[in-house]
Amino acid sequence: MLLVMKIVETSLWVSGALLIALYCLALVWGESARQQGIAAFDEHKQQQATAARSSPLASIAAARLAHTLPASMTPALVPQSIGAHWSAPVTATDADVIAVLRIARIQLEVPVGANTTEPVLLRGAGLIAGTAAPGSVGNVSIAAHRDTFFRGLKDVVIGDLIELEMLDRSDSYRVAALSVVKPTDVYVLADTGEAALTLVTCYPFYFVGNAPQRFIVRAVANVVHPQPPRR
Amino acid sequence: MKTLKATRLTLSLLGLAIAGAVAAQQPATDFPTERTKPASCDDFKWNVDMTREHPRVIDACQEAVTADGSTWARLAARFVRVQSDGQVVFSVRDKNDRVIEQVTMEPAPGQVAYIDDRATEFNRLSTTDNINLYVPEGEYGYATQPVAKARFARVLPVVAATAPSAESAPAAPPVRAVASEQPLPSRLPATASLLPWLAFTGVLLMFGGLTMRLRRKL
Numbered sequence: 001m002l003l004v005m006k007i008v009e010t011s012l013w014v015s016g017a018l019l020i021a022l023y024c025l026a027l028v029w030g031e032s033a034r035q036q037g038i039a040a041f042d043e044h045k046q047q048q049a050t051a052a053r054s055s056p057l058a059s060i061a062a063a064r065l066a067h068t069l070p071a072s073m074t075p076a077l078v079p080q081s082i083g084a085h086w087s088a089p090v091t092a093t094d095a096d097v098i099a100v101l102r103i104a105r106i107q108l109e110v111p112v113g114a115n116t117t118e119p120v121l122l123r124g125a126g127l128i129a130g131t132a133a134p135g136s137v138g139n140v141s142i143a144a145h146r147d148t149f150f151r152g153l154k155d156v157v158i159g160d161l162i163e164l165e166m167l168d169r170s171d172s173y174r175v176a177a178l179s180v181v182k183p184t185d186v187y188v189l190a191d192t193g194e195a196a197l198t199l200v201t202c203y204p205f206y207f208v209g210n211a212p213q214r215f216i217v218r219a220v221a222n223v224v225h226p227q228p229p230r231r
Numbered sequence: 232m233k234t235l236k237a238t239r240l241t242l243s244l245l246g247l248a249i250a251g252a253v254a255a256q257q258p259a260t261d262f263p264t265e266r267t268k269p270a271s272c273d274d275f276k277w278n279v280d281m282t283r284e285h286p287r288v289i290d291a292c293q294e295a296v297t298a299d300g301s302t303w304a305r306l307a308a309r310f311v312r313v314q315s316d317g318q319v320v321f322s323v324r325d326k327n328d329r330v331i332e333q334v335t336m337e338p339a340p341g342q343v344a345y346i347d348d349r350a351t352e353f354n355r356l357s358t359t360d361n362i363n364l365y366v367p368e369g370e371y372g373y374a375t376q377p378v379a380k381a382r383f384a385r386v387l388p389v390v391a392a393t394a395p396s397a398e399s400a401p402a403a404p405p406v407r408a409v410a411s412e413q414p415l416p417s418r419l420p421a422t423a424s425l426l427p428w429l430a431f432t433g434v435l436l437m438f439g440g441l442t443m444r445l446r447r448k449l
Contacts, residue, residue, distance in 0.1 A: 009440050183418045186417065208427045
């Protein structure tokens with residue numbers, strides 16, 4: 001009996017320690033993936049700048065490649081067929097980074113993926129399907145895990161500046177409203193006809209499992225910094 | 232002699248003061264003298280081309296005002312942004328502050344916006360700024376003031392997707408992208424990861440191990 005108890009006790013200690021180690025490893029991996037995502041984005045941006053210098057036609061192609069927007073999000077002004085390379089729609093994969101989101105005051109810097117699947121959310125934030133693409137006039141809506149990258153949203157206050165850096169431009173938003181809604185309140189994602197950014201994460205912030213509510217940060221466009229005209 | 236000098240000085244100063252006061256009373260030439268005479272949006276005669284291309288603009292009419300002998304429809308608009316080519320985007324709103332439509336305009340040279348009668352350049356506006364736009368009766372364009380010599384911003388048509396010719400260098404990448412064609416999800420995404428569960432279960436297991444050890448020792 002004593003032996004059985006000893007075995008059970010040891011296995012409890014070992015499995016508990018393993019799970020906690022796994023948790024720590026996942027946090028370290030997530031941080032590493034975040035940094036890699038940002039580095040890949042910066043590299044893409046440099047490639048695009050190089051392409052822009054070498055050929056204006058290549059620059060739009062590089063921009064499109066770098067944006068890696070799903071075909072359904074292809075902006076209206078981007079021609080569908082500029083040469084043979086661009087006749088097929090470009091689709092985003094889970095590994096693609098389409099933007100980098102920054103909130104300087106809470107020291108948040110996170111890559112934004114093209115969707116909100118789990119592989120994307122483990123590496124950073126993701127663009128919610130059906131919402132406007134970064135850089136567009138609509139309501140760009142981005143979600144991330146509240147227990148990793150978006151935990152800092154609990155410290156966001158109205159008036160904070162949010163920067164959304166894309167490959168060809170950088171948009172600045174100012175936090176206009178904070179709210180807590182139900183998971184079914186998808187109206188927060190609706191387009192209001194003006195440039196806006198909506199950040200979504202679970203609420204309460206310290207909750208194990210699927211939280212019953214959602215925390216919404218609503219920001220409106222502050223200043224748009226278009227890329228200087230290319231020669 | 233001294234008295235004469237003092238009298239002259241006093242009279243000169245008095246004259247200057249009167250002249251200054253009279254000049255200060257002159258109406259500012261930049262502002263209309265009669266700009267708030269109420270009229271009805273129902274009686275306003277819209278430009279046919281304007282209502283054909285922007286049919287909802289009629290719903291955006293806040294009031295009709297008569298100024299300098301002409302009638303203007305006043306619209307409420309909120310600044311959205313200035314594009315790199317100088318074109319200005321406004322969202323036109325109805326009386327309930329709902330967005331009617333977004334219009335892109337090309338301001339006339341020297342045209343400015345007015346916020347509380349203060350002239351403000353378009354690139355100094357912020358996205359929280361509400362301004363009035365005035366449409367002159369029977370004409371197609373927007374003025375920022377209902378005055379006879381107003382400069383009109385040209386309303387730009389919605390740009391259709393057109394493939395550029397091979398020679399033409401493409402401009403900036405998609406700054407006017409539109410919203411996704413995908414439908415919105417029926418629920419907001421669940422953003423709880425498994426990580427807290429891992430940590431929580433790990434702590435529970437270790438707590439169980441500790442409990443067993445304590446029981447064994449006692």
